[in-house]
Amino acid sequence: MFLIMVTKENALQRSNLLNVLWDIQRKRRFISRDDMKKIAKEFSISMIELEGVISFYHFFHLQNAGKYTIYLNCSTISQHKDYQAVKKTFQDELGVLIGNVTKDNLFGFFKTSCIGLSDQETSALINNYPFTNLTPKKVKTIISKLKKGQSLESLSNYPKDNIKYRPEKDAKTIFFKTYTKGEGLKQLVSLKPEDVIDLISKSKLSGRGGAFFPTGMKWKLCRNNKSDQKYIICNADEGEPGTFKDRVLMNKYPGLLIEGMTIAGYAVGATEGTIYLRAEYLYLKDKIEAAIKDFEEAGLLGKNILGLKGFDFKVTVQLGAGAYICGEETALIASMEGKRGEPTTKEYFPVEKGFLGKPTVVNNVETLCTVPRILEMGLENYLKIGTKQTPGTKLLSVSGDCKKPGVYEIEWGMKLKDFLNLIEAEDPHVVLFNGFSGECLSEVDFDREISGENLLAEHIQFKFNDPIEYSRKMSGVGLRSGGSFMVFNKKRDLIGILKNITKFFVAESCGICVPCRTGNFLLNKKINKIMFGHAELKDLEEIREWSFIIKQSSRCGLGKTSTNCLLTAMLKFPEEFKKHLTAESNFNHSFNIENAVENYNTIIQEIESTYE
Amino acid sequence: MNNLINITIDGKKYQAHEGKNLVEAAKENGIYIPTLCHFHEINPPLGTCRICTVSVNGKTTTSCTTKVYEGMEVEINTPELLNTRKAIIEMLYAEGNHFCPSCEKSGNCELQNLGYDMGITNSRFPHVYSNKVVDFTSDRMIMESNRCILCKRCVEEIKTKDGKDVFSFVSRGVKTRVHIDYEQEKKLTDAEAMHAMSICPVGAILVKGMIYEQPFGDRKYDISGTLKETEIHTDFIKRNDENKFIVATTSLAGCFGCHMSLLDIDLEILDILEIVEFNKSPLTDIKKFSKRCDIGLIEGGCANSENIEVLKEFRKKCDILVAFGECAIMGGIPAMRNFVPLKECLEEAYIHGLTSEIGTNIIPNHEDIPKLLNNVYPCNEIVKIDYYIPGCPPNANHIWKVVKNILLNEEYSITHEEFKYD
């Protein structure tokens, strides 16, 4: 029944549900009640549970989303480029407002958050084909050609890699240098699994997805859990706004990733690996799968790899369906199991009970790509690069107000101000470091280095009240980022940026816990209040109080970090907030009687004319 | 499991069974941690409601998902954590549409009980008033989404014999709702359906015809409860000189029930009249303020333009504003119209309604008639409110205790019976 991705043997497994839904969504442009009935029956689940899954992911639709489904990126960086004009042109050309489908069901026009193309905004996806550097003119051409029946494939532009920098010498470079297939993997011939774990532990490699959990320790914990089956999952969900380095890695070095996963499998005793690829990167899927095939043919995947008896490993690609929260590892696992992407309570970690209840390692693309390089160049050489706590290099995805947006491979330990020079930042004022869940940096931070040295506990870092105290305590503290680096000049409206951020978290909260679900929603309203000039000092105090409550009591990392940017922005740019404030009073300025009775006035007129 | 280990709670040492969940371990030692989504049968714990947030070794986490181990240091009742937990309950009130006076579960509701326990008089968060449906489709059950706190108990617990889910979360973020699968619901036995209603901590799942089991006064949380030592608001204390204190009262979009309650103190009113003089108030029929007042008591929320004017005038003319009754605090029953388009309300009331004369087709409309607002607003969304007295109507003693506290700086505490949302 469902043809594209489903084979007979796996058809009824729950973990295949997302694939089935994708097949139908792509073929029919939505998932109808009739299709749902069939699917529910096949998978033996109730209709409502199925609807729960479908409605969780924003690329699945219950109503026709158009033969061509357009998703325009509404993230800050896109807004600062041509978003408004591009949006208007789409609306004019299609004759529908954003969020709607044309009458003939030819086009559906929606917005979406960051799609991993921040270095080539304004960008959009049409049926998941990428369209970059959009201008009103380009939009007109695209729409008219699509109407004439030209194929999406021929019109779309494959994203550029935009690798802008790497350390001068190969010896200082980890990623962006010549790659020879199997070079890293081959080293396993002389290494026992324990040796690999030992090596990775000594390399101090830590999670590049942004949480910086020590990779060696994660693998060791997984190895120590006895089980008949274990899994390696590559987290290629890359949902943090402003990040796109994983996209570039997978596009340029898919082999490196496959090797990294295979080595991880060898180390922990897993025989199956899955790359959970965000649906926004569908265009990378064929390329990755071709590389997998290539590896299989070369005997670098499959059974008895490298001739090592019993070293079996296979890699598959699983497509996500549009949910930032699915980058959180337990939500990702739930999603792979064909469920709603809700994070679990951390009663167990994935290394204990992960995918299908089996011990599972979840690692970021960049983390896994580092592994074969460490093996290839040897621990000693690797430790010569970077700083003591963070050896090696880091990939940063740069966007915003600078001359050279793109991907940078830098040695850990570079000063922030040197990095700003490198990217040719124009009058840098605010840096969003580590994405929307990261923090706001200002001039006082420009002397700090990008590294994992002298870190402070997180609850200290976000509790400063006083900017002077902050700069004194934080001056020697390193800065770590999963990879997002967005820079803004003085002309950019900080409150507008924060509004975009809070809106993002409102849209992306999974909804399972109240502090995140409603707390972020209320904060977004507060930001609007500031923007309209209705806020008083009291509102700023409330924002701070509520932010801490959300941070303290949320169930997962999303809610725990969603207010970081807001809190750090309030600390470092108080004047940006104060300039919007109105005087303290006993009356709420956001209530406006004219607006409140406007509706009544029009209704009275309408009713009078209807019944006359 | 049987290993006894040592833990520290709020600086004191206790013993507990290793691996036991912290809520239970604390309970065995006589320490109460509030919970909503947690109940003993559920395993693994849901960890959805976040009410049991405590600090373990310096990091905040939920007790229901924490297993105790040797040397664990727990903080439960620090001012900061008490405030966080209170805020979570207040946020649940702000996000849902909890009209306690009209709720079948009132008195047996775990959310309401926590509200009482924490002495919540109003939510610090503005009401979201999101549109949520009441689903009567199923033959046996009603799903009242306005009250659902998304604890997920029903989703995880109620399954058909062949293992299918009867309830599920649908959508995500602020739009998340619990929906029923009608077909699966039919497969449940009556006992299972009743079980669904009983595990729902609030009044979201109702079995038709089985709702009012206990009369008022005999409900679960009518009987048990604690005395509330109310904080003294010293900044409100008024001067005490020869002159009488001046009080004004008004009823905005309310039913006058709060005013009736105000009179319910019987003979004590004579004592009160010794020290208090009423100015603008329906009690005196004084229509206009003739002096500045010490206290203004507001009943009812704001449904029309006149309510707004009156409320603003009260704010200008009174030193202290007290919102008394649910309507003034959160919009109350009139705010239930916030989920129906205003046009439909007007048509139903004046044109299609059973009591309107056929063919008249008139909606009263004149410049002297106040205009209806797009929504019904709680008073604190229009002006600053200094004090809240919950109840529908508030208990007479509660009202006077508050007023006397403000005027005479008298300490007071509110009994469980006097502190009610319904």
Ligand SMILES: Cc1cc2nc3c(=O)[nH]c(=O)nc-3n(C[C@H](O)[C@H](O)[C@H](O)COP(=O)(O)O)c2cc1C
């Ligand atoms: C809300 C949220 C979103 C996340 N998104 C991603 C992501 O897109 N990519 C990623 O690699 N890790 C993401 N993470 C971190 C993962 O949970 C996990 O720590 C990571 O995949 C582990 O791999 P690593 O140790 O190699 O970094 C996210 C975490 C949270 C809380």
Ligand code: SF4
């Ligand atoms: S913090 Fe809560 S609502 Fe937000 S994404 Fe995590 S689990 Fe979901």
Ligand code: SF4
């Ligand atoms: S319906 Fe009741 S049991 Fe189910 S999630 Fe909502 S509040 Fe919890």
